[in-house]
Amino acid sequence: MINREILQFILIGFLLHGLYTVWVRFRAKKIVFFGYLFWTLLFLSGIIGISFPDLTVFIASQMGIGRGTDFVVYASIVLLFYLIFRLYSLVEDLRLQIVVLIREIALNNRIKTKKKA
């Protein structure tokens, strides 16, 4: 059975790696400031939640949820829905941008046939 401290250590390691990746991507201007802030706060809150489990129990009791773990699960589900929505919007925007590009290329390369209009 894995010791609680070891598990905390592994999870925090993952989240720290996430924080570092966000920082590198922000420095390389691959994400906007809002994105940097969002992901940093998200990973930081994860680190805080794992480091101080009693804090999640306190927040859960304030929100009328029985256990700290339940609060984390509920919050994660909401967050996942939000991220899926963001991803979906991004893919949709990209698709529409490609369509605009295709249209421009097609219009610029239109062929006037031998028949005269």
Place this chain on the structure above:
Amino acid sequence: MKLTIVIPAYNEEGMLVKATQRLPKGLIGISQIEKVVIDDGSVDKTSHQAQSIADTLIRHPINVGLGGALATGFAYAKQSDCDILVTFDSDGQHKASDIEHLIRPIIENKADVVIGSRMMGKGYMPPSRKMVNYIANIITGLMGGQKSSDSQSGLRAFNKKAVALIEIKTTGMEVSSEILCEIKRHRLRLQEIPIAAIYTEYSQTKGQRISNAPNVFFQLFKRLIR
């Protein structure tokens, strides 16, 4: 007056020439007719054949969908300063002679958009298609507020004002419903005229199918909430 006939086509080598060979060469009140084929990334000989029947061929490098092809047609119509735009399916379902009646209300300035309604026409329509149309009409009406007897018809005419105002954002089959939503949004004057529809085994494999319905309305819903 210049009339532009936009014919979206995707892998229609078997039907394109036959479907368009009777397109009008001259019409009363029209000084110029331009036939524009939008080849939506076909992988067969559609483009090659289009060159023999169209005045202008616009070729998408990849397949985008009916909505994307029609939007390209609208963009071309704006660039080429046409007075009337007609959309005409390439699957052989429409009768070219209906175009003359279709554009009449626009020439007479009685409508901004005219839709050729297969439901008002006396021709035979397969029951499955009829059912798809009824459902589509109801849902399009609920979503966009515009009633129509044939919301999925591909034979339509638009005047210059409608071409300038209508903004097509969807890329698939849902474009037919989207056009009606746009007509309502811009308070354009809509008229419907009966048209004949030719249903062959080939044409029934094309166009709207009942299996498309959930996706069509999901895409339309997305368009409305964007």
